[in-house]
Amino acid sequence: MTDSIVRTLDSVGNASYFVVALLAVMALFAVVTQKNMIKICISIAILGSSVNLFLVLLGYRHGGEIPIYFLKGAAETMVLPTPQCLTLTAIVIALATTALMLSLIILLHKHYGTLDIDEIRRLRG
Amino acid sequence: MKPLSVIVTSICDVFAWFMIVFGVYVINNGHNTPGGGFQGGAIVATFLSFMLVAYGGKRFFAWARAGVYGFLEFVGLAAFFVFGCFGFPRSFFFNSLAIPLGGQVLSEWIPYCGTISLMNVAVGFEVVGALSLVVIEMYESIHMIDTGAGMGGERGHDRFDR
Amino acid sequence: MNLSDHLPAFLVMIPLLGAFLTPLAASFGKTVRSVFFVLFMSLILLTGISICASTFGGNILVYVMGAENFSLTLPSGMSYPVRILFEIDAAGALMILCVAIAAFAGALFSVAYMDRFSGWKRFMALYFLLSAGALGMCATGDLFNFFVFVEVSSIASFGLVAFWRDKPEAIEAGFKYMLVSQIAAMLLLIAIGTLYGKYNAVNMGALSSMMRYGTLERIVLAILISVLAFKCGAFPIHTWMPDAYAETPSGVTCLLVTVSQASFYGLIRVCFSLFPGIAGGGMVAWILIVLGCMSMFFGVLMAVVQHEIKRLMGYHSISQVGYMLLAMGVGLLALGNGEKMAEYGLTAMKGGLFHVMNYSFYKALLFLCAGALYYATGTRDLDKMGGLARNMPWTAGMFVIAASAISGLPPFNGFMSKWMIYESSFAVHPILPAVAMITSVLTLASFAKVFQAAFLGPAKADFVAVREVPAFMLAGMAVLTVMTLLLTLFPGWFTGNLFEKAAEALLNQRGYIDAVLGGM
Numbered sequence: 001m002t003d004s005i006v007r008t009l010d011s012v013g014n015a016s017y018f019v020v021a022l023l024a025v026m027a028l029f030a031v032v033t034q035k036n037m038i039k040i041c042i043s044i045a046i047l048g049s050s051v052n053l054f055l056v057l058l059g060y061r062h063g064g065e066i067p068i069y070f071l072k073g074a075a076e077t078m079v080l081p082t083p084q085c086l087t088l089t090a091i092v093i094a095l096a097t098t099a100l101m102l103s104l105i106i107l108l109h110k111h112y113g114t115l116d117i118d119e120i121r122r123l124r125g
Numbered sequence: 126m127k128p129l130s131v132i133v134t135s136i137c138d139v140f141a142w143f144m145i146v147f148g149v150y151v152i153n154n155g156h157n158t159p160g161g162g163f164q165g166g167a168i169v170a171t172f173l174s175f176m177l178v179a180y181g182g183k184r185f186f187a188w189a190r191a192g193v194y195g196f197l198e199f200v201g202l203a204a205f206f207v208f209g210c211f212g213f214p215r216s217f218f219f220n221s222l223a224i225p226l227g228g229q230v231l232s233e234w235i236p237y238c239g240t241i242s243l244m245n246v247a248v249g250f251e252v253v254g255a256l257s258l259v260v261i262e263m264y265e266s267i268h269m270i271d272t273g274a275g276m277g278g279e280r281g282h283d284r285f286d287r
Numbered sequence: 288m289n290l291s292d293h294l295p296a297f298l299v300m301i302p303l304l305g306a307f308l309t310p311l312a313a314s315f316g317k318t319v320r321s322v323f324f325v326l327f328m329s330l331i332l333l334t335g336i337s338i339c340a341s342t343f344g345g346n347i348l349v350y351v352m353g354a355e356n357f358s359l360t361l362p363s364g365m366s367y368p369v370r371i372l373f374e375i376d377a378a379g380a381l382m383i384l385c386v387a388i389a390a391f392a393g394a395l396f397s398v399a400y401m402d403r404f405s406g407w408k409r410f411m412a413l414y415f416l417l418s419a420g421a422l423g424m425c426a427t428g429d430l431f432n433f434f435v436f437v438e439v440s441s442i443a444s445f446g447l448v449a450f451w452r453d454k455p456e457a458i459e460a461g462f463k464y465m466l467v468s469q470i471a472a473m474l475l476l477i478a479i480g481t482l483y484g485k486y487n488a489v490n491m492g493a494l495s496s497m498m499r500y501g502t503l504e505r506i507v508l509a510i511l512i513s514v515l516a517f518k519c520g521a522f523p524i525h526t527w528m529p530d531a532y533a534e535t536p537s538g539v540t541c542l543l544v545t546v547s548q549a550s551f552y553g554l555i556r557v558c559f560s561l562f563p564g565i566a567g568g569g570m571v572a573w574i575l576i577v578l579g580c581m582s583m584f585f586g587v588l589m590a591v592v593q594h595e596i597k598r599l600m601g602y603h604s605i606s607q608v609g610y611m612l613l614a615m616g617v618g619l620l621a622l623g624n625g626e627k628m629a630e631y632g633l634t635a636m637k638g639g640l641f642h643v644m645n646y647s648f649y650k651a652l653l654f655l656c657a658g659a660l661y662y663a664t665g666t667r668d669l670d671k672m673g674g675l676a677r678n679m680p681w682t683a684g685m686f687v688i689a690a691s692a693i694s695g696l697p698p699f700n701g702f703m704s705k706w707m708i709y710e711s712s713f714a715v716h717p718i719l720p721a722v723a724m725i726t727s728v729l730t731l732a733s734f735a736k737v738f739q740a741a742f743l744g745p746a747k748a749d750f751v752a753v754r755e756v757p758a759f760m761l762a763g764m765a766v767l768t769v770m771t772l773l774l775t776l777f778p779g780w781f782t783g784n785l786f787e788k789a790a791e792a793l794l795n796q797r798g799y800i801d802a803v804l805g806g807m
Contacts, residue, residue: 024477031470037462044469051476058484068157082369083483086431090476092163093438097469099259100445104462106266111455122456195310202307209300217296218353218371 016057023050037105037115041098048094052087059083128181137179141172148172152249156238162245166252173257182264194257201251208240208247291341295350295373297334298383298426301327302419306412313408321398324411328394331418335380335387342380343788347802349374349428372490374428374803377792381640381785382425382545382552385647388770389545390418396655396763397538399756400662410450410536417443417542424549428803430479431489433553437475437518440546441468447539448531460530467527471514478510491561492803495796500564508562512571515557518550520608522582529589529601533667537658538763540597541651544604548647551608555615559622559793567622575616576715580722583609587729595667596657596737600650603693603733606726607646613723614639614708617715622794631714636790637782638707644785645692645700645774652689652767656682659756659764660741664749669737674746678753681761683742685768690738692771694731700774 023046030043064079105115112120128134148169155161173194177185212219220239290297305327312323342348352371375383394414401410420440427433445468449461483489486497498504520528528547532540558566558575565571586605593599614635621632659682660675661667676683692701705727712719755761774781792798 028470031466040466044466044473047470047473051473051480054477055480055483058480066159068159071158080487082489083480086480086483086489088163089431089435093435093442095167096442097438097445097465099263100442101462101465101469103259103263103266104445104449104458104465106263107449107452107458108455108462110266111458120459120462122459199307199310206300206304206307212353213293216351216353217293217300220353 017054020050020054020057023047023053035116035118037108037117040117041101041105044101045094045098048090048098052090052094055083055087055090128184129179134179137175141175141179144171144175145169148249148253152245153242155245156242162248163252165245166249167256169249169253170256170260174260177260177264182268191258191261194254194261196254197250198254198258201247201249201254204247205244205251208244211240291337293350294334294338294341295348295375295426296352298331298338298373298422299419301330301334302415302422306415306419309412309415310408313411317402320407320411324394324398324414327415328391328418331422332387332391335383335422338375339380339384339785342375342377343784345377345788347374347376347792347798349802369488369490371432372428372803373426374492374799375426376795376799376802377785377788378556378640378790379425379552381644381789382549383422385548385644386418386421386425386542386545388766389647389651390414390421390542392651392655392763392766393538393541394763395766396541396658396760397536398763399759400538400658401536404451406450409446413443413446413450414539414542416440417447417539417546421542421546421549424546425552428492429490430482430494434472434475434479437550437553438472440549441465441472444531444535444539444543444546447543448535450536450539451534454534457534460527460534464527464531467517467524471517474510475514478507478514481507490803491556492800495561495563496800496804498562498564500562504562505565508557508565508571511557512554512574515550515554516578516612519547519554520582520605521578521612522585522605522609523578525582525586525605528605529598532601532604532654533595533597537597537654537661540654540658541767544650544654545647547604547608548643551611551643555793558615558619560796560799563622563796566619568620568624572616572619572622575612575619576712576719579609579612579614579616580719581609582606582612583726584722587726587733591729591733591736594669596660596669596741597654597667599669599733599737600653600657603653603730604650606730607642607650607693609726610642610705610708610723611639611646613712613719614642617708617712617719618790620715628794631711633787633790633794634707635711636793637786638704638711640786640789641700641704641707641778641782644781645704645771648767648770648774649689649692649701652685652764652771653693655760655764655767656686656689659760662756662760663753669740672741672747672750673744674742675750675753676742677746678750679742679755681755682764685764686738686742688768688771690734692775694734695727696731698775700771700778703778 027043027047027050031040031047034040034043059080059082061077061079063075064077065073065075067078067081067084108120109115114120148165148167148171150165151160151168152162152165155165173189176189209218220241305323308323313320338348350373352373397410397414401407417440420436420438420443423436424433424440427436445461445465448464449458451457479489481503482494485503486494488494488497517524532543535543558571562571583606586602586607586609590599590602590606593602617635618632618639621627621630621635624632657667659679660672663679663682664672664675666672688699692699695702695705705723709720709723712723
């Protein structure tokens, strides 16, 4: 990693956590307000991405290199590998759920002929 | 889905095969560079999406069969399980093939990873099969809606005849 | 190789192997796939029973995936607990037993029930994955791993809720469940990530040994409690529960009930082992008590007006979860205070765990009975049924046993666990047992209505030709009936040997930590 990138990342400080929070709140807001099922699916994907970003940020260490022993070169510090493993697992799970959700939307559209979530209300009471 | 223009098909021809080679590289180097079975498998699975978009369903399914991908998925999962059992006298998933730290190292550029790289290959097979099947199933469900051909010959569950 | 050392691994390996081999087994025809399905489920049951046998003596099974030691020691001498870890104590083993028995009964039932539908291959694979997820949730000793197992079981249950995909209601229920469940899962991951960011560990034993209680921990606990209370179906976000339970094939509903119990186990594990300092004795305990009372009361109120048998039972599930939340809340209230704990706390926890086991068996049995009625008559509407006791005597008999147990009629097991909860919650405040008793009376009224509508009265012309359901379905129901009757006949033995041990294991936070960190 070049020095300029390190300096940029250090200068923003905790602002990156703010971005994560913003993304998560935006996604939650969109889930509640949007009526289109595809848009709801996109907002859940954004929520998942914000969580993944959060996990990766947790593992960042000042001036850290990639956590692979023989590729890191002469650097002294490495970023933490555990959050990266957690993120990979979370990404795989998010992919499976997004695919399943889109498939369900296709079937719902076939049955009800609409993407509006307010019109899909056969289960009541 | 109808076939797209000749420009798209030519570009897809080149890139789809490149994606397979690149994906296999990512799978095989998963133990010592960023990447691995899932990432590489996802790259390889783009081959099917490229071909499906460029040539359309009719042309594509004339020479590709969904059963192949189901078989890939099954082989990948079974192999993953078997490699997990390799570590058994110690513990499930134990990396019994790896040379322990401090053992003799032949080359400093190729670390010994034991079952990890084998598992990467197994997961790669599984992901290629599974993601391709997901795309195929989604494509077929669109097709069902287009032609109004029911739900793939399933018997009615709600209003079954007694 | 000593098989008994690897029991926790087998618990997850066997269902996963079953799921992977399903495509092979399903291609050999009906007999092979049925034998395969039941055989693997009985292997899981056997593993569950062996785990119980080795943990109820008081020891805690710790199993590390992929290594012999759970911690990674760096060249500098520092060591981190990073590996994937299974930790099963008596409370976990109790839940594993519930899940394994319900999964076995559901599999026996499904062999006949799903026979006339297509899609067997997918059904079996998803059923195996659902049991793997539920068993993993009860066995794991690691928060992130808990999230992974929650997701495995959720994804499998989305697929199973929407299994009858030519039915609009099923897809709708699946989508609804998926929507809320995914948001909950992401919030769970945020909470786990926050804990990781502060303590550099996701291992529950290591975390609870390092835990210092501050504002951040309180926020994390609030997120964890709300997410897990949602996953087990407590009052404010309960609407997914009747929808999902009603639309799932009945053999699976039986397992979904225990999956929600596994989430409940996660909730009590977080409260008792991870955050006993915040959760015990104060506001958190009262929140659980209030949540419990509200779930109990509103769940049963919504249940009495239902006309569709499986939705009605789904609303009753909400009210039953309320009893357990109430019991655990009372137990938490007494936590950290030896006098109060001896006076009413331990009784509440024993009663709560007793109720968990009772609920898993009689509720699963009720759902199987509802499935048998649906199988025989083709309708789930109570107004259209009538006089079926003549045609289906076995189903009617088992329904009576399960309905008496859930309504808390005196000789049955439901009465005993409810009595322990009344007794202990009376010591906290007299209004709590009053709410619980009103709920119990309404439950009795509701099930009396179901029994009268479905089984008694004149025979309907449509259902003259209805016969008793096939033997495999009756066998699945019989397994759960036998368990309910055993709990009824030997409550003393079960309380002394299972529930008391499990309650003590939950209270023994030091033991839970030392089992993991013993060498450090």
